[in-house]
Structure formats: C-alpha cells, structure tokens
Amino acid sequence: MPIFNRKIHGGVHVPKNKDATKNLLIELLEAPKILYFPMSMHIGEDAKPVVKIGDIVKVGTKIGEAQGGISANIHSSVSGKVVGMETLPSFRGEKTTLLIENDGKYEEETLPLLTKNSSPEEFQDRLRESGITGKGGAGFPTSVKYDQEKESTKYLVVNGAECEPFSTTDHRVMVEFAQEVVDGVGLICDIYELEKAYIALEKPMTEAIASLENAILDSGREDIVIHLLDAEYPQGHANLQIEEVINVEVEEGKRPGHYGILQSNVSTVKAMYDACLLGKPLTHRVVTVTGPKLKEPKNLMVPMGTPVSVAIESCGGLEEGEILPINGGPMMGKSFENYDFPIDKDTTTLLFMDPKDLPKETPCIQCAQCIEVCPVGLQPVLISNSYKEDRVDLVPQLQSESCISCGSCTYICPARIPLLENIQALNNQWKEAQS
Ligand code: SF4
Ligand code: SF4
CATH class of the missing domain: 3.40.50.11540 (NADH-ubiquinone oxidoreductase 51kDa subunit)
Known part of the structure; x- marks a missing residue:
C-alpha cells in the first residue's frame, strides 16, 4: 500500500523565524586547538579508526573508515597530530572518538578530480x-x-x-x-x-x-x-x-x-x-547557530569535530537564565545538554530556545487537526493514545511506522500534546518487540 495516499494539500503554515540569519554571510569558524571526531557522524555502522596516536594528519586525511554497506568515512578537518582515542559522548551517544591537535597550518590532502566523462x-x-x-x-x-x-x-x-x-x-x-x-x-x-x-x-x-x-x-x-x-x-x-x-x-x-x-x-x-x-572530502559544513537565547546568531562554516561550545562563543555566548538547546530545528530537532558535543555531518542548526516559551500539555479536545495536517495520512491522535494505553500491538493497524517525523501534528495540536514524541516512542517499542 502506498504510504503517500495524498499530496501535501494543507500542510502547516509554520512561522519561519529565519530573519535573524537569512541575510548573514557564512563566516568561517576558526578551528580550536583540539578537535573531536566521533566514529559515528552518520546512520549505519560506526567507522573504524585508521590512524593511531602520534600520526600526523592533514585537512582531508581519512581518519575513520566506513564499515559495512551503510556507513561513512570520516576525515580530519585540520592538519596536526592525533593526540588521543577515547570513548566520549556525542550527538549519537558514547562513541570511540579521535582527538586531533590542530597545528594551525591547514595543510591539505586532496583527491584526483573527476570529469563529466567519469562513470x-x-x-x-x-x-x-x-x-x-x-x-x-x-x-x-x-x-x-x-x-x-x-x-x-x-x-x-x-x-x-x-x-x-x-x-x-x-x-x-x-x-x-x-x-x-x-x-x-x-x-x-x-x-x-x-x-x-x-x-x-x-x-x-x-x-x-x-x-x-x-x-x-x-x-x-x-x-x-x-x-x-x-x-x-x-x-x-x-x-x-x-x-x-x-x-x-x-x-x-x-x-x-x-x-x-x-x-x-x-x-x-x-x-x-x-x-x-575540487577533490576535497567532506570536512566542513554550514551550521545556523541561532535562537532567542543566543546573543549573536550566525551562519558558520564549521570544521567538523569542533565542540558546540566554540560555536556558541563565536556567537557572543548565551543569554542568562534557563535554556533549551536543540540540535536541528524546532519541528524535527532533538534537545541536548552537553555543549562539549562535537559538531558533525548532521548538524544543520543549533537552536537555543527559552523553555518558558514552550506551552504545557492539556487534554485532547478531539479537534482532529492533527489528522488533517498529517502529510502521509496518519491519525496521530490515535497513535499517541495507543502509546499512552500501552497498545503497541496497534502499530500495524495504525501504520504508525509510516510516520516521517515531520512534527506537523505536534505543531498544530492546540492541546500541546507531544504527538511526535509519543509516536516515536511507540514505534521504538514496536521495533524492540520485533527484534
Ligand atoms: S509527525 Fe508523523 S504523524 Fe505527525 S504529522 Fe508528521 S508524519 Fe504525520
Ligand atoms: S490536534 Fe491535538 S487536540 Fe486535536 S485531535 Fe489531535 S491530539 Fe487531540
């Protein structure tokens, strides 16, 4: 059965909130003295370190090799020396992490160029x-x-x-x-x-x-x-x-x-x-660092492996008071706590919100708006209720695994029920029950 049984006809009109950064030129973030490269910056199997402590690397040197079909190589974003290999927390959990000391020279290693006649x-x-x-x-x-x-x-x-x-x-x-x-x-x-x-x-x-x-x-x-x-x-x-x-x-x-x-x-x-x-492996990415609790929002070209704290500092630091940091946007992003996490290939946006701006959950008023906006034709309220009632057996019937995690239902819900969170939790329970 097709998942997409209707086009996006309604969707949701979400405030863009892009004015703070949309006209700002991308700035290169200066790499810190030590960078941290977790061997997982991707979906799939972790990469395997292919350098050892004491090795000299350049920008573009392969330091982690992909394992299995779904995995990705990892390259250094600075030149310098490998000074450590530790298990450290990252956006993808505790991972083997290579520590590289930046020599500030940014010597580069490149690959031969392809052409339009390449296969x-x-x-x-x-x-x-x-x-x-x-x-x-x-x-x-x-x-x-x-x-x-x-x-x-x-x-x-x-x-x-x-x-x-x-x-x-x-x-x-x-x-x-x-x-x-x-x-x-x-x-x-x-x-x-x-x-x-x-x-x-x-x-x-x-x-x-x-x-x-x-x-x-x-x-x-x-x-x-x-x-x-x-x-x-x-x-x-x-x-x-x-x-x-x-x-x-x-x-x-x-x-x-x-x-x-x-x-x-x-x-x-x-x-x-x-x-x-240009023959350059993936070593840098553009990250929007923004949100009402950040002093000076920016678009930064970030050398991968740079801790979040360095990006915050280059944006003038954070405002006083409680802060909700989110990796990604408000619709699909995930909150995190540790500003030592290294920025990786997946980090599109670092958002710093005021938790007081987040509305509190109230009972469902059965308005059906979540059903109306779901772009893949699911019934988010029923799936969420199944999670609350421990009815993981209803996953196939409600097709909850077809959820694309867009967050539209959570956004539109006037009762502020964390529908997406509940749907993901139910799907995780289902996956565990199946394994
Ligand atoms: S998060 Fe899932 S259930 Fe909610 S609107 Fe998006 S696709 Fe539908
Ligand atoms: S949008 Fe919220 S309040 Fe309305 S039916 Fe769905 S869960 Fe209930």
Missing part, C-alpha cells in the same frame, strides 16, 4: 571515499543513494526547500555557492545522462531563486530547472517533494531510485561538487 561507478566511489552523507540532517550515506544504473535513471530532484524554521544553512549555500550547486547538478546530469534535474525551493526564497537562475543561465544548461513550491511544511521531505515536483508516488518499502529518480539536498550537492571537482 556512475567512479562517481559513487568518490562519494563513498569522501564520506558524504545527506546534509539535510538525516545522515544517510549518499553513495548508497547513487547506486544506480544510468540506463534506468532519468531525473534528479534537489531539495532546497529548507522548510525547518530558524535554519538558513541551505538558503545561504544557494545564495553564496549557486554556481557550485548548479555545476554539481550538471555533473550528476552528465554522468548519469539524465533527462532533467529540478531544484525545488519555496516561492518566498527570492534571493536564492535569483542566484540559482543566474547560475543556470551562466552554465547554459537547459536540463536544469527550478521548481517553486508553496511555503508549506513539510515541503522538504524527500518523497513528498518528489511527488510534488514530478508527480511520482514513492511506495512504502521503495526508494526514489526504484523509479529512476535521484534525490539530494542542495548542500549535499555542494559537498559532491567539492569532492568531485
């Missing part, structure tokens, strides 16, 4: 070697998504919607690196001999639209087009976006590749450009 296999190898994962926050190894025969692959959909409130990382990448994004898209089109590539972004993103239009014009390519979306949440979800852009419904248990479609986030395409046309 899909060479391209995929490069993505794997460069440790590229989805930069929209999901952390899925990109090389796995590009395991496609060129004969059966027709389209590329590039997600530039960035519908998560507060986050302006993709927006700034499109404004400041439009040519690199378009050249990256062009490279994928050439290597896979695609019919068309669509860059999808929301109508109000006028500055990014203009930058991309100019870059497409300069490139002279007619196979790359911009597709404008209504400003509704969650336009950024991959499969929903594919349905919206090229009218193909991705069925449960299948991925876009089954339909001859490649799909990537716009910042991931920029990372692919860096890896293939």
